[in-house]
Amino acid sequence: MAKNKNAIASVLSFEKKLVPSDGYLYGTTWESRNEVTALTLTEKSVRGTISNREKPAVANDPLKLNAKIEKPNLQRVDSCSLLPYQDTLKLQFTLKILGGVQKPSACNNADFKQSYGVAVASYIQQHGFVELAKRYATNIANARFLWRNRVGAEYLLVQVNALNEDSKQSWEFDATQIPLRNFSYQSDDITSLSKRIADTLASEDQFLMLEVICFAKVGKAQEVYPSEELVLDKSNSKEKKSKILYSNNGIAAMHTQKIGNALRTVDTWYPEFSDPETSAGPIAIEPYGAVTNLGKAFRTPKDKQDFYSFFDAFALGEKLARVEDEHYVMATLIRGGVFGASDKE
Template identity: 85%
Template sequence: MAKNKNSIASVLSFEKKLVPSDGYMFGTTWDKRNEFTALTLTEKSVRGTISNRLKPAVQNDPLKLNAEVEKPNLQRVDTCSLLPEQDTLKLQFTLKILGGVQKPSACNSSEFKQSYRAAVAGYIEEHGFAELAKRYATNIANARFLWRNRLGAEHIIVQVKALNENAQQSWEFDATKVPLRDFSVQDEKINSLAKRIAEVLVSEDQFLMLEVTCFAKVGKAQEVYPSEELVLDKSNSKEKKSKILYSNNGIAAMHTQKIGNALRTIDTWYADFSNPEQSAGPIAVEPYGAVTNLGKAFRTPKDKQDFYTFFDSFALGEKLARVEDEHYVMATLIRGGVFGASDKE
């Protein structure tokens, strides 16, 4: 089928196929991991120092600088820590994996739907989601979802259970032995988990429910890091908190979005990955390869490396130049989103 801008459906969306719950945080000890307590948030009022970059007029005048330093930098913040006798963080969440990537959740073009379905069928026949499933399984096994809590942890164990009736199975991983940057690791347990994930992704309507429990030995009474809430109140009131952490039903927790972002951090196919000076390591699958903390998009339309450039060809039956580009397109569809082409110039 010839490529035609009007052939892309103007109404087109896909539901995400990796659906995590919030991650709930508990405190325990490494030697008695079956005894744990829910972690709660604590509010602190602290007096900080002035540390922001100052105007040249203040920098060059010692009297003005002293006057600025004397001003109290009062802050109210949320914190979360293990109890004095606890040395281990327990993080637990569930992950539902859905099939049905062959069918858009909304599409207003029957022609496009047929073309897209044929393209996905060809991908499944050739690759079967084996590569993507291996990468998702690796990110579960290496506990990437711990984010900052992973740093400085002496031991990390990840326990995974498949909860589907009549198809229960369990795996346990030493996350410190599973690399964060490389998805070529060969491990029977990772391959077994990946096989279960791939079986669902290739299906039309199956699902897999996983329960993920992670133990990270971070040290007695150490601070741990739930998700941070976005502060929408832009006022300068001294009474407002400058840092608000997330809790659900009184339990410190991590957002579903943050866990999902970690699971889909599998994109090593962007051009700068092999350049040590430019690479950000594996990045989360996004239509433009956006990495917000770096303020950079690694997949730009100008370089013809973005999702829409690839998708508009792939979905209309054209073969992409690299198999890695097909993996990237399918991973973005598993991520989900609204991808319709505007019918306005």
């Protein structure tokens, strides 16, 4: 078969195989975790100060600088907090795991589709998604999906329930004992959960429905952090809120994208990971290794470490230099996306 770019399908897409719901936030107490109340958003009007770095023309002119920094910084913002008697945040979401990565959801090249199917079948036969499933299970067990809510939590308890009628099962984890910067932690429960995930991913049409419930003891009446909405409409910004938090049906919540990003934060195979000066720790699976809050892409076409450099060879039957690169390719396909090669120069 042809080993060239023209052999890559110009129409090629994959559905994501890890499908989380929104994460809903509730308040409770650690001693009575079954008694919960839905958390709602509160609007605040605050009087702050001007603290951003000014342009040289202003910073070097004392009159202009003083006139600007003496003005109050008036803001309307959303906030979310536990009630005065509550010390524990409950976050709950569901996660659907799908099989069928062997077949693209759209592909307009029959030869490529056949070649890709052979490559994936070989990967499943050799590796069976064992490594990836362990990493996904670890990110569930260590409560990485709490993001900022995880910082400063005294206790972290994660409960996972498989909801499939024919194969119900439950697991429980002390997330404080499971590290965020590596995937070396081992336990019988993580092994068991990993096997369920791996078996589903390797299947052609099975699914696994998980319910994830996390309790984080953060302190009485403490502020908690739902997802923040991106404010795209800047018109009349002085009259609008400068921070808008996310809620669903009146309940403070976290975006599916934010939970999904945490679950697929499994990439420790990028070149800079082992460099203590430039490493960002595990990063989310992305075609170019983009980490937006750092303003950096850790996998670039220039270095031939991006998804497309590996995928084009892998899908056309070539053997990649490292098994870790194969893991990365398959993790990106599980992420899903549109990966067709344009036929235009």
